[in-house]
Amino acid sequence: xxxxxxxxxxxxxxxxxxxxFQSVTSALDNTLASDPTAVIFGEDVAFGGVFRCTVGLRxxxxxxxxxxxPLCEQGIVGFxxxxxxxxxxxxxxxxxxxxxxxAFDQIVNEAAKYRYRSGxxxxxxxxxxxxxxxxxxxxxxxxxxxxEAFFAHCPGIKVVIPRGPVQCKGLLLSCIAxxxxxxxxxxxxxxRAAVEQVPTEAYTIPLSQAxxxxxxSDVTLVAWGTQIHVLREVANMAQEKLGVxxxxxxxQTILPWDTETVCKSxxxxxxxxxxxxxxxxGGFAAEISSTVQEECFLNLEAPIARVCGYDTPFxxxxxxxxxxxxxxxxxxxxxxxxx
Amino acid sequence: MQKMLTIISNVLRGSARRNGAQVVSxxxxxxxxxxxxADFTPEATFDIKKxxxxxxxxxxxxxxxxxxxxxxxxxxxxxxxxRMELKADQLYxxxxxxxxxxxxxGQEACAVGIEGGITLSDHLITAYRAxxxxxxxxxxxxxxxxxxxGRRGGIAKGKGGSMHMYTKNFYGGNGIVGAQVPxxxxxxxxxxxxxxxxxxxxxYGDGAANQGQIFETYNMSSLWKLPIIxxxxxxxxxxxxxxxxxxxxxxxxxxxDYIPGIRVDGMDVLCVREATKFAAAHCRSxxxxxxxxxxxxxxxxxxxxxxGVSYRTREEIQEVRSKSDPISMLKxxxxxxxxxxxxxxxxxxxxxRKEIEDAAQFATxxxxxxxxxxCSHIFANDQPFEVRGATPWTxxxxxx
Numbered sequence: 001x002x003x004x005x006x007x008x009x010x011x012x013x014x015x016x017x018x019x020x021f022q023s024v025t026s027a028l029d030n031t032l033a034s035d036p037t038a039v040i041f042g043e044d045v046a047f048g049g050v051f052r053c054t055v056g057l058r059x060x061x062x063x064x065x066x067x068x069x070p071l072c073e074q075g076i077v078g079f080x081x082x083x084x085x086x087x088x089x090x091x092x093x094x095x096x097x098x099x100x101x102x103a104f105d106q107i108v109n110e111a112a113k114y115r116y117r118s119g120x121x122x123x124x125x126x127x128x129x130x131x132x133x134x135x136x137x138x139x140x141x142x143x144x145x146x147x148e149a150f151f152a153h154c155p156g157i158k159v160v161i162p163r164g165p166v167q168c169k170g171l172l173l174s175c176i177a178x179x180x181x182x183x184x185x186x187x188x189x190x191x192r193a194a195v196e197q198v199p200t201e202a203y204t205i206p207l208s209q210a211x212x213x214x215x216x217s218d219v220t221l222v223a224w225g226t227q228i229h230v231l232r233e234v235a236n237m238a239q240e241k242l243g244v245x246x247x248x249x250x251x252q253t254i255l256p257w258d259t260e261t262v263c264k265s266x267x268x269x270x271x272x273x274x275x276x277x278x279x280x281x282g283g284f285a286a287e288i289s290s291t292v293q294e295e296c297f298l299n300l301e302a303p304i305a306r307v308c309g310y311d312t313p314f315x316x317x318x319x320x321x322x323x324x325x326x327x328x329x330x331x332x333x334x335x336x337x338x339x
Numbered sequence: 340m341q342k343m344l345t346i347i348s349n350v351l352r353g354s355a356r357r358n359g360a361q362v363v364s365x366x367x368x369x370x371x372x373x374x375x376x377a378d379f380t381p382e383a384t385f386d387i388k389k390x391x392x393x394x395x396x397x398x399x400x401x402x403x404x405x406x407x408x409x410x411x412x413x414x415x416x417x418x419x420x421x422r423m424e425l426k427a428d429q430l431y432x433x434x435x436x437x438x439x440x441x442x443x444x445g446q447e448a449c450a451v452g453i454e455g456g457i458t459l460s461d462h463l464i465t466a467y468r469a470x471x472x473x474x475x476x477x478x479x480x481x482x483x484x485x486x487x488x489g490r491r492g493g494i495a496k497g498k499g500g501s502m503h504m505y506t507k508n509f510y511g512g513n514g515i516v517g518a519q520v521p522x523x524x525x526x527x528x529x530x531x532x533x534x535x536x537x538x539x540x541x542x543y544g545d546g547a548a549n550q551g552q553i554f555e556t557y558n559m560s561s562l563w564k565l566p567i568i569x570x571x572x573x574x575x576x577x578x579x580x581x582x583x584x585x586x587x588x589x590x591x592x593x594x595x596d597y598i599p600g601i602r603v604d605g606m607d608v609l610c611v612r613e614a615t616k617f618a619a620a621h622c623r624s625x626x627x628x629x630x631x632x633x634x635x636x637x638x639x640x641x642x643x644x645x646x647g648v649s650y651r652t653r654e655e656i657q658e659v660r661s662k663s664d665p666i667s668m669l670k671x672x673x674x675x676x677x678x679x680x681x682x683x684x685x686x687x688x689x690x691x692r693k694e695i696e697d698a699a700q701f702a703t704x705x706x707x708x709x710x711x712x713x714c715s716h717i718f719a720n721d722q723p724f725e726v727r728g729a730t731p732w733t734x735x736x737x738x739x
Contacts, residue, residue: 070546102550138437328729
C-alpha cells in the first residue's frame, strides 16, 4: 500500500532541528500515521532501538504495529517478505548491517525475485529493510561493515544510502513508498553527529537520482553516505591549495544508480575519483569506474581513481589507517590533476 | 609463618610461566606440610541441587566431592576472572580499551565448572563473552588484557580484540550470534572421525537460542551422533530482552527436542562440574549430543555500552550478588568445612590482584602491532603478495 506522496519543494516546509536518528523516527512516524498497514519490527525496536531510531513509536501507535522479534535475521527478513506480499507495509530493522548475512538468501533469492518469478502476480514491494552502516571509530570487524556491493549485484532490489538527515527522511520515505523491496543503509557515525533543519511533514526524494552537491569544472568526486563529508573537505582543500575546482556528487541510490548524472559530469571534467569505506576489490566503485570508462572513454584525461578501504577484514586497532581519509583522497586528486 | 607462605609462593610463582592456580595450590600445600597438615580437611562432599532432566532417566549425582587443591584452584581461577573483568571495566572507562567489551563477572562458575568436567585436550567454542573461557582454556591474563587494548602481546596479536581470542583447542571468541554452534559440530565431527575420544563443548546464550542455525546443528549432530555438548548459558537477558519476551519456550534445555537435556544451577561451580562430567561421559560413550542449560547471571550489562539497569532493577542484581555469587558460595563452603583458612584465601586475593595489575601495566605499555600486520594473515600464502590499499598507489605486502 502506498502512502500519500507529498510532492512539494520540501525546502519550503516548516522544519525542526533533527539529527539523523531523529529524521528516521520522523519518517517512520509519518508512515505509521498515514498508512494503517505499516508495521515496524526488528530486534529491540520496541523500546526505541539501539540507536534510538524508533523512540516513542510503540507508545504512539501500539504494540501490534511496533514490535520486537527474537534474535533471528533470516527469520526477520523472511517474515517481512511474507508480510509485504500479503499487503502490509513491512519495515524491518536489522540491528547492524554486519548481521544482515543470515538474511542474504531471503533478500537475494526470495525478495528480489518474487515479482519476476511469479510473472507479476505477486511482489514484496512493500518491504523496506533498514540497517545501520559504515565505520564508527571503534566498531572493528562486526560493527563497521559497508555491504552495499554485495547487494548491488542483485537485480530486483534497491539499495539506498543517505548522507544526512534531510536526505535520510526523504529517501527513506521514498523507499517505503517504492513498489520494490528496498534496503536502506543508515551511516551510524552520523546518527548523532549530523544535525539539520528537517521538514516535519512527509516528503520524498526521488530514488535513482544522484545529487550534484557542488558544481566544479576540473574533477568529479563521487561518494555516498559518510564519505560525502570527507570529500566535501577534500574539495575545499583542493580549491584552496591547488586551485582545483571539484564537482561533488552524492550517488544516493546504489542500485539502480544514476549513470547519466555521473557520466555527464565526467564528460565535463574529464577526471573521476570515487571513494568508499568498503574494500576496493569488487567494491561499488569498480562498477562505476567500469561504466564510466565505457561511456566517457574519450573524455577521460586521467585514469579513474578509486580511494577505498584495504582488501582486508575491517580491522580492530588499525581503523584509522584503513579508512579512505581526506589525505588519501586529496593525494588522489593531486595525482589526477598531474597525470 | 605468614611471611614464609608469601616467600615460598612467590618463588614458585616466579618459576612457573602459566596457570598460576597450580602454583598457588602447590605453594599452599607445601607450606601446610610444614605448618600442620591436620589443620585442613583434605576433601569434603557437598550436596548439590538436583538438575531438571529431559529425555533422560538419570542425571548427574546429587553430591560432589571437592578436594582442597581443587577448591583452591577453582577459587583462584574464578577470582582471577572476576578481577580481570573488573579491571577491563576500569580500563574501558579510561578509554584504554575501546570498541566492544562484554564482561563475564557473575558467570565465573560456568567457565570454571565446565573446565573441571573436561580436559584441555577437549575442544570448546563460545560466543563473544569469552574472556573467562580464554583464561580457563590456557590463556594468560597478560595476553588477554593486551588483546583488549590491541597490542602486539595480545593473544591474537592485537588483531581481534575482546570478541576474538583463541588458544589451543579453544576456537574463540565469535562475534556473530549463533554462528559458532555449527562450527562446534564440525569440530565434534573431526573428533569422532579421528577417533581420539575427545569432544567439543559448544556454548551459546539465551538470545542465540532462537537462531535457525542452532536447530540445524541439533539435527546434524543427532543424526550423526557427534560428541558435542551444547551448552546454553542462560543469563536471563539477551542484551536488554528478557527470556520471557523473546522465547516461546524458556525451557532451553528441552529445545533440542530429541536431544537429551539437563538444566543446571550455573552459579554453583560444583553443580556445573558434575553436570559437565555427566554430559562428557554421555558423549564419550557414543550416544551422541546432549544439551545443558546453565542458569546463570551477569552483573554487568550486555556490554560496556549498556548500564544494565534499564531492563532490570538494581535490587535484582544486588539480590543475586548477595545470595548466589559463585565465588562467595565456594568460599563459604571451603571455610565452613575447614578446607582453607581465611588468611589463605586473602593471600590468593592479593596474588590475583597483583597478577591483574601487572597484566594491566603490560597491556597499557606494550606497543601496538606494526602497520604491516594490517594486511597479514588474510590468506595462507607461500609467497608474500601485494594487498591493494586505499589509493591506487598504496599497497602493503601481506605475509603469513
